[in-house]
Amino acid sequence: HADFYWDWxxxxxxxxxxxxCDPETGEDIPWMAxxxxxxxxxxxxxxxxxxTLDLFENILWHDNVRFTAYDVEFTMNYMLEAxxxxxxxxxxxxxxxxxxxxxxxxxxYKFQSCWxxxxxxxxxxxxxxxxxxxxxxxxxxxxxYETTGKLTGSGPFKFYNRVQGQSITLVxxxxxxx
Numbered sequence: 001h002a003d004f005y006w007d008w009x010x011x012x013x014x015x016x017x018x019x020x021c022d023p024e025t026g027e028d029i030p031w032m033a034x035x036x037x038x039x040x041x042x043x044x045x046x047x048x049x050x051x052t053l054d055l056f057e058n059i060l061w062h063d064n065v066r067f068t069a070y071d072v073e074f075t076m077n078y079m080l081e082a083x084x085x086x087x088x089x090x091x092x093x094x095x096x097x098x099x100x101x102x103x104x105x106x107x108x109y110k111f112q113s114c115w116x117x118x119x120x121x122x123x124x125x126x127x128x129x130x131x132x133x134x135x136x137x138x139x140x141x142x143x144x145y146e147t148t149g150k151l152t153g154s155g156p157f158k159f160y161n162r163v164q165g166q167s168i169t170l171v172x173x174x175x176x177x178x
Contacts, residue, residue, distance in 0.1 A: 002086075010168050011124070014062075014153035018053060018072065019121025028117060032059060032067065032125060032154070038117060041108055043095060049109040049116040057103050059177045061127045062151075062158045069105035073097050074128035076107070076120075081136035090119035127152050 002008055018033040030036070033053040041050040059067035076094055079087040093113075098106040109116050130144055130152050145151055151159035156178070157170035 010157075010170060011151075012155070013157040013170055014151050014155045014159050015124035015126070016059075016153065016155045017121055017124055018055075019117060028121070031121075032056060033121075036117065040112060043108075043110060047112045048095065049112050051107045051109075051116055051120055052100075053105050053107070053120070055103040055105070056177055059154055060175045061129075061154050062173060063127075063130075064175065065127065065129055066102075067125065067127075067154050068102040069099045070102070071125055071128045072105050073099055074132065075123060075126050078126065078131060078136055078139075079123055082139045083136075084139075087123050090123050093119075125154060127154075 002011055016032050018031060019036070020029045020031045021027070022029050032055060034056045035054045037052040039050045039052070040047045042048070053069075053072065055067070055069060055072070061067060076091045076097060080091045080094070082088075093110045095108045095110045097108065100106060107116075107120055113119075131139075134143060134147065145159075153159075154177075156173050156176045158173050160169040160171045162168045
């Protein structure tokens, strides 16, 4: 959770996303997902969007645990349960998900939307092995930082320390996949 623009200025360097946008062309760019397939599935007689994501296999969390499709599934469910003000709208209409293997996941939306890829791609991924012990309802007050003093992402920078009211220090992630 973050409430302010400046919070996201550093969080966006610690956490990564499945899809990003080319700042010059506006085109979708594969990021943590190396590719995706958009399809339609039949949801009780109504067309709905299905996204199959193929993930890069060389992504590590900052603690050197491998990022997998189970982290994607966990993140989407966690954002729904935590009622994350920023990301809840992106996950609200997921009908279900199917992990095919460690690096492939299918996400089924309840209806058809041209925005579904942007919803999935716009959620910062969080590590299941860290956050599964943090109850979603308590995540704002007792998140990873509040309970451990750490932030474990997969982004290009690692959280190093914070001096309250003064600074946040990040260091380069030597194992960054890009």
